[in-house]
Amino acid sequence: MKVFTIHTRRHGLDPDRDIVVVKEGFSWPAFLFSAVWALWSRLWLVALGIVIAEALAGALMSWLNASVVTQTSISMGLAVLLGVIGNDLKRWTLERRGFIQSDIVAAADGDAAEHRFFERHPQLTADYAS
Numbered sequence: 001m002k003v004f005t006i007h008t009r010r011h012g013l014d015p016d017r018d019i020v021v022v023k024e025g026f027s028w029p030a031f032l033f034s035a036v037w038a039l040w041s042r043l044w045l046v047a048l049g050i051v052i053a054e055a056l057a058g059a060l061m062s063w064l065n066a067s068v069v070t071q072t073s074i075s076m077g078l079a080v081l082l083g084v085i086g087n088d089l090k091r092w093t094l095e096r097r098g099f100i101q102s103d104i105v106a107a108a109d110g111d112a113a114e115h116r117f118f119e120r121h122p123q124l125t126a127d128y129a130s
Contacts, residue, residue, distance in 0.1 A: 001106045004113035005091065007099040008124075019117075020099060021110040022090050030086025031079050037086070046089045053078065 002023055009018035029037045034054070038047035057078060061071050091101070103120065107113035118124060 001108060002113075004105050004107060004110060005101050006103040006105055006113065006117045007091070007094045008102045009097075009099050019114060020094055021113050021117075022087050022094070023110070024087065026083050027086030027090075028083065030089075031083030034079060034082055038089075041090060043089060043093050046093060050082065 002025070004024065005022050007020045007022065027037075029040075033040075035047050035050045038044075038050055054075075057074055061074060066074070095101075103117050105113040105116045105120075107116050
């Protein structure tokens with residue numbers, strides 16, 4: 001079982017756009033693809049921050065004439081950090097866009113988490129159906 005947070009738009013009624021499920025824990029796509037993951041996930045400020053952080057780290061390593069091992073270690077450290085906080089950055093962006101965290105659900109996958117959320121909140125099911 002995985003743990004998911006369910007985010008709903010404050011005054012939304014469209015379940016396809018107004019409910020977002022975010023997995024807790026390490027984000028492999030954020031770790032592996034960094035800025036591309038952020039752009040794909042429509043996290044524009046996060047993508048900009050990633051590009052700036054990577055550019056600053058690269059410039060600093062170049063200015064210090066860092067060894068290949070040091071450059072690789074710093075790059076891997078940034079990737080691991082992004083993997084650890086990637087889903088939190090997604091939640092931060094959702095909050096900025098007017099979503100609130102409505103529930104925490106344990107389920108096998110995102111679809112099952114959304115289904116369980118609606119089972120626990122039947123009044124929302126009626127709101128979204130009408």
